[in-house]
Amino acid sequence: MILITGGAGYIGSHVNKLLNNKGYNTLVVDNLCESKESSVKWGKLVKCDLEDREGLEDIFNTYDISAVMHFAAFTSVSESVKCPEKYMHNNYENTVNLLNVMQEYDVNKFIFSSTAAVYGTPESIPIKESHPLKPINPYGESKVHVEKELEKRSEDYGLHYVSLRYFNASGDDPDCEIGEQHNPETHLIPLILDAAIGKRDNITIFGTDYPTPDGTCIRDYVHVEDLAQAHLLAYEYLEDGGCSDVFNLGHGTGFSVKQVIEECMSVTGIKFEVEVGERRAGDPSILVADSSKIREKLGWRPVNSSLTNIVNTAWRWHLKLNFKNHHYFND
Ligand code: UDP
Known part of the structure; x- marks a missing residue:
């Protein structure tokens, strides 16, 4: 066991x-x-x-x-x-x-x-x-x-x-049997999706003055x-x-906070308000993995980790969590 x-x-x-x-x-x-x-x-x-x-x-x-x-x-x-x-x-x-x-x-x-x-x-x-x-x-x-x-x-x-x-x-279970559910929520994607469904007024970007191409933090989702x-x-x-x-x-690819917000707008088809705020304490500007070791030694492949699939599965779960009777689950 x-x-x-x-x-x-x-x-x-x-x-x-x-x-x-x-x-x-x-x-x-x-x-x-x-x-x-x-x-x-x-x-x-x-x-x-x-x-x-x-x-x-x-x-x-x-x-x-x-x-x-x-x-x-x-x-x-x-x-x-x-x-x-x-x-x-x-x-x-x-x-x-x-x-x-x-x-x-x-x-x-x-x-x-x-x-x-x-x-x-x-x-x-x-x-x-x-x-x-x-x-x-x-x-x-x-x-x-x-x-x-x-x-x-x-x-x-x-x-x-x-x-x-x-x-x-x-991302979340594609069957929507389980999923991310923090209280309070602090993670970027579920917070953005909360803004998309109007559960919060907007999403705040924590800092746009980082040394990255668009000034926002880059992470490996x-x-x-x-x-x-x-x-x-x-x-x-x-x-x-x-x-x-x-x-x-990690997947080995980085996306900025702005890119994640754009992907969420594209997947949900909803334009929500985006604000710029202060940097959040403790955030490094870029975190992207070299994942060659786990690929080589354990044969691992991140087959579900395209940003679109991540946001799609997160969006389906988010709808289920917040609107159990949404047409997604009754079709
Ligand atoms: N972030 C943001 N606004 C939010 C929540 C997060 O701009 O409301 C940023 C955060 O500063 C970080 C990235 O999104 O650069 C991912 O944050 P998250 O908390 O999801 O994960 P972490 O990288 O802290 O593990």
């Missing part, structure tokens, strides 16, 4: 769906603080906080766990700048708690949700895994701490891990289904005896 922490959340729920579709048994462990029980449509759910060592021990005692995929974490860069301790506690200390329980129960395969935020302001683009780790926000710092912990444990007692450094996870596929490949890699390793998980 594969244990998925944070399996009720955005990325975890897509991985949970894929693993079950491929015939794996999964156990979702989630405290449901930022997600809903209804997102766990496959496998089994146990509500538990990763801070709760006894609760975790109980889970490892009860279920036959072969590997852990660890998604449970706070993910907002801006919130991490305001509340760094909250990020260090939940993202780092609670992960150490989980790793300690894994060690106690001899479970030694671990797939970790890391992030491009570990690199900070890139010294070169596209970013390779060998790029120095110099995070510029506490969110990125919390993930670097975990990666260092994993490295140490791999040397100390043979933990086998894969750390996947996500670039911008986006990768579809959540492709992310999910990478987890399956990483699991199979560890099962086949692969050594602990770190991989970038």
Whole structure:
């Protein structure tokens, strides 16, 4: 059985769906603080906080766990700048708690949700895994701490891990069974789609004075289904005896905030108001992955990650979430 922490959340729920579709048994462990029980449509759910060592021990005692995929974490860069301790506690200390329980129960395969935020302001683009780790926000710092912990444990007692450094996870399940649903929402595409349906008055671009061609930040958007596929490949890699390793998980193409807004206008056919605001603290100007390592070593291909497919699937899910009776779902 594969244990998925944070399996009720955005990325975890897509991985949970894929693993079950491929015939794996999964156990979702989630405290449901930022997600809903209804997102766990496959496998089994146990509500538990990763801070709760006894609760975790109980889970490892009860279920036959072969590997852990660890998604449970706070993910907002801006919130991490305001509340760094909250990020260090939940993202780092609670992960150490989980790793300690894994060690106690001899479970030694671990797939970790890391992030491009570990690199900070890139010294070169596209970013390779060998790029120095110099995070510029506490969110990125919390993930670097975990990666260092994993490295140490791999040397100390043979933990086998894969750390996947996500670039911008986006898009949604094409069947609209699950999808992105943060409260409050901070991510660009769902916020733009909120502007498109009139749920908010406009979308604000956080800074137009970055050193990029149109002055807005460039990010590497990768579809959540492709992310999910990478987890399956990483699991199979560890099962086949692969050594602990770190991989970038991005499409390898960058789009600016303005380009994403244009794509959303084109897909939705709606012209909404766009405002220019101040830069957001903690945002590097460009993050684009060199994803050759995961392509070569794990055979991963980002087949769903065109910007049009990302926005299309996000738009369908957004309509379902906000207007359950929209004609898209009744045709
Ligand atoms: N962004 C923006 N307006 C918003 C939300 C985000 O201009 O209302 C920008 C943000 O500054 C970043 C990009 O969109 O450059 C992607 O932000 P997001 O929060 O989606 O992901 P992040 O890159 O922080 O992981």
